[in-house]
Every structure is written in structure tokens, then in C-alpha cells.
């Protein structure tokens with residue numbers, strides 16, 4: 001392995017070259033990726049020729065994978081099934097089951113547009129996720145970038161009084177909260193029951209680096225034990241702080257990019273693109289955080 005690491009932002013994000021995920025990788029490469037992720041939190045691996053099976057196999061090296069429950073329920077309803085065969089693949093695209101551009105009022109597209117809000121994948125699950133791995137298959141000529149924010153750096157930059165205020169606070173996260181913020185998608189009773197809210201500390205320690213990180217964003221609906229308005233005001237203040245330009249990297253996708261991010265210490269959001277004219281197809285795998293919430297370092 002001839003690994004070249006280039007940092008892409010002053011605080012986080014690295015490009016890794018010299019790894020070919022189209023072949024089996026050995027333990028040295030596996031560890032090198034893990035070390036880079038612990039340090040940089042977002043890693044870009046360009047020019048990866050991956051099919052779904054390869055992406056799943058590589059992702060599994062780092063833990064068990066989430067199943068895309070929305071896809072599963074849609075498959076049950078007979079809506080989807082031809083284009084993506086593996087439940088481990090999250091379809092991050094504007095394409096229907098036949099590979100055609102969805103209409104703007106398609107419920108699946110409306111549901112996915114909440115991805116344009118800052119979030120951490122699966123924070124609404126009690127067992128949330130460590131990493132997400134997103135592989136670019138088709139990219140639009142304009143827009144469709146992904147913004148990433150570094151919540152370790154944001155935590156470090158908070159005033160000491162705010163760090164004290166956050167100690168021992170817990171937020172409740174719900175997928176239906178972020179969907180209600182974006183509007184337009186009404187879950188069925190079955191969907192609501194299948195995805196109840198989860199609770200996580202506002203500050204957690206990132207195990208791979210030992211650094212504290214804010215754990216917030218659009219799924220976080222309120223602070224447990226606080227009046228809802230007061231909790232939302234604090235969450236809003238933290239979000240504005242954490243997504244300040246100085247903490248943000250914008251990734252402009254190229255076909256073949258595999259971008260891995262750590263959901264425990266970054267936030268991300270998609271930027272809009274002319275979705276009725278151009279295709280955007282990305283396949284995501286998501287690793288389950290079996291360790292659970294790690295208490296913040298004092």
C-alpha cells in the first residue's frame with residue numbers, strides 16, 4: 001500500500017489516495033483508514049470502482065450495517081425493488097425503481113429532501129451510527145454538494161461557560177421531527193411506531209480520538225426535562241455556532257468518490273440541485289454504533 005493523505009480543510013477532512021477498494025484490502029490498509037478517520041473524521045477516497053457488494057463488504061470490516069428501513073417498507077408495498085437489491089444500501093438519489101427521475105411530488109423524494117437540513121445519520125436511533133459511506137454513481141453538473149461540519153472543533157471553540165451549561169444535558173432525537181421541519185411528508189402510524197425517538201447526551205466523547213463532540217442537529221427535537229421552547233432555543237444556538245463557515249467543508253462530488261464520515265463528530269447536509277432535470281445517484285452504507293453513547297471527558 002502506498003497511501004497518500006492530503007488534508008482538505010484546516011480542521012478536518014482528508015483525501016486518501018493509493019487504496020483500491022475494487023480489490024480485497026489487507027489489515028494494514030483497513031487500519032490506515034481507521035486511523036485517518038479517527039484523526040480527520042471525513043475521508044474522501046477518489047476513483048473507487050465499487051458495486052454494491054464491494055461497498056457492503058468493505059463497510060462490514062468496520063462493524064454491522066444498518067438496513068434501509070424506508071426501502072424495506074417501500075419494497076413491502078411493492079414500490080421499489082428493481083434498482084437496489086440489498087437492504088444494506090440506502091438509496092440517496094432522485095431516481096425511481098426504474099432508474100427514471102422522480103417527479104417533484106413523489107413522497108420518496110419529499111422524504112429525502114430533509115437531507116438538505118444539517119443532520120447526523122441515524123441520531124434518531126438509540127443505537128445510532130458510527131460511519132456512513134457514500135459512493136457517487138451519478139453526479140449532477142451543478143449543485144448536489146455535501147456540506148460537512150466538524151462538531152469536535154465546534155465543541156472545543158465553545159466558551160467555557162457554555163461547556164459547563166451543556167454538562168449532563170440530554171436531547172431527544174426523532175426522524176419525524178426533522179421531517180416535520182422540512183414539511184410535506186406525513187408518516188403512517190406504522191412508520192411512527194417503527195421509529196420511536198431516541199435520547200443521547202448533547203456532548204459525547206468520540207472514542208477514536210478521545211475528544212468531546214456536540215451531538216445535535218435536525219433530528220434533535222428538544223432537551224429532556226426542559227420546556228420545549230427553551231430547549232429548542234439552545235439547540236438552535238448550538239447549531240448556528242457549529243455550522244459556522246470556519247467549521248464547514250464543502251464536498252463537490254466526482255463520479256467514483258467514496259466519502260466516509262463519522263456521524264459521532266460531524267454533521268452534514270446536501271445542497272439542492274436541479275432535481276427535475278438531472279440525475280443524482282449515491283449509494284450509502286451505514287455502520288451501527290454498537291458501543292453506544294460514550295460519556296464526555298471532564
Ligand SMILES: [Fe+2]
Nearest residue numbers: 115119121268
Ligand atoms: Fe445523511
